[in-house]
Amino acid sequence: MELDNIDIAILDLLEKDGRVSNREVGRALQISEGTVRQRLKKLTEFKAFRLGLVTDMESGGLTASGIARIKTLPNCARTIAEKIAQIESCTFVGLVLGRYDLVAIFVCETRFQIAEVINNHVANLPGVISMDVREPVGFLKHRYELIHIV
Numbered sequence: 001m002e003l004d005n006i007d008i009a010i011l012d013l014l015e016k017d018g019r020v021s022n023r024e025v026g027r028a029l030q031i032s033e034g035t036v037r038q039r040l041k042k043l044t045e046f047k048a049f050r051l052g053l054v055t056d057m058e059s060g061g062l063t064a065s066g067i068a069r070i071k072t073l074p075n076c077a078r079t080i081a082e083k084i085a086q087i088e089s090c091t092f093v094g095l096v097l098g099r100y101d102l103v104a105i106f107v108c109e110t111r112f113q114i115a116e117v118i119n120n121h122v123a124n125l126p127g128v129i130s131m132d133v134r135e136p137v138g139f140l141k142h143r144y145e146l147i148h149i150v
Contacts, residue, residue, distance in 0.1 A: 001042075001043075001046040001048055003043075003048060006029065006031065006035075006039060007039055007043060007048070009029050010025055010029070010036060010039055010040065010043070011043070011048075011049055013025050013028060013029075014049075022036040022037050022040070023036075063109065063110070064107070064108050064109065064110050064111045064113065064114045064135070065105060065106060065107045065108075065114065065135065065136055066105070066106045066114040066115075066117075066118060066133050066134070066135055067103065067104075067105050067133070067134045067135075067136060068102075068103070068104045068105075068106070068118055068122060068131050068132070068133045068134075069096075069099075069100040069102070069103055069131065069132040069133075069134075070084075070100055070101060070102040070103070070104065070122070070128060070130075070131050071099070071100050071101055071128075071129040071130045071131070072101045072102065072127050072128055072129060073127045073129060076101075076126075076127030077095055077101040077102055078095065079127065080101075080102060080125050080127050080128060081093050081094070081095060081102050081104075083125055084102070084104050084122060084125070087106070087117060087121055087122070089106045089107055089108050089113070089114075089117050090104055090105070090106055091105050091106065091107050092104065092105040093105075100132070104122070106118065111135070114135070118131070118133055
């Protein structure tokens with residue numbers, strides 16, 4: 001499906017405020033509410049977008065995070081990544097190029113819990129050779145519009 005200018009404009013408005021009504025979108029774009037509804041139905045059917053929710057982890061008590069760069073034995077990276085992805089506190093795991101084979105991000109309530117997850121659930125996985133763990137102390141940029149929901 002190819003998006004036209006109206007589809008893109010609708011998605012832009014929803015990106016700014018996902019709770020905006022079809023009536024408000026129609027007014028802003030000078031099209032009818034029915035047209036907005038029809039376009040959204042088509043966009044949803046063709047999976048051109050999905051509505052999601054981005055939460056503030058700190059407000060939910062998750063104030064500690066750790067980024068683990070992981071070196072694995074040859075041909076073990078994907079299997080290890082799949083096991084790490086099953087850990088509840090893991091919010092991201094990906095295969096990467098370079099010195100390390102995987103990058104994983106963990107979010108917990110405390111720094112102690114981060115250390116516990118890394119030491120007890122990641123470091124002991126068969127095929128993990130070494131890790132470099134970093135604790136972010138501040139986030140300057142997070143582009144929510146780039147989030148891919150699968």
